């Protein structure tokens with residue numbers, strides 16, 4: 303598996319995974335904007351045959367990092383792809399950001415476990431945050447400890 307910056311050739315496969323995973327998927331235009339933005343990191347996991355297995359996106363504002371989307375194609379789950387993506391994102395950001403944060407559906411135990419495994423803590427909850435279906439979001443944050 304290789305972790306690489308997303309480029310234009312990846313976007314169709316990412317859109318297919320978005321559509322398979324989310325009831326309100328990002329459009330190709332939104333994905334492309336994230337790829338091009340200077341204040342975003344957008345990385346993907348590609349297998350040895352060149353198939354795109356998963357991706358993670360982050361927007362940063364000053365020293366704050368907001369994870370926008372994380373998904374792994376159904377055929378490639380439970381093989382450490384999301385682990386590898388988050389590990390790479392943390393490596394790329396831990397020196398320059400103070401924290402990474404995200405929202406996750408309260409019922410999404412796979413994702414909640416994934417984030418907890420990487421040190422994210424629940425810091426809040428937003429009622430009725432999601433549509434299709436209506437559901438609360440948990441806010442989870444990973445605080446980077448700064449060396450004095």
Ligand SMILES: CC(C)(COP(=O)(O)OP(=O)(O)OC[C@H]1O[C@@H](n2cnc3c(N)ncnc32)[C@H](O)[C@@H]1OP(=O)(O)O)[C@@H](O)C(=O)NCCC(=O)NCCS
Pocket residue numbers: 323356372373374375378379380381382383384385386405406407410411412413415416417419
């Ligand atoms: C959540 C998701 C990204 C995990 O991807 P993945 O590549 O299968 O995850 P990994 O194999 O790297 O697993 C890493 C950790 O996540 C947790 N995890 C992943 N899938 C899980 C499942 N089905 N049940 C419980 N825990 C799970 C575990 O803690 C696991 O660590 P472990 O193997 O040491 O137990 C994937 O299930 C997915 O794309 N879901 C749909 C999209 C989504 O919900 N995205 C998150 C939106 S906030």
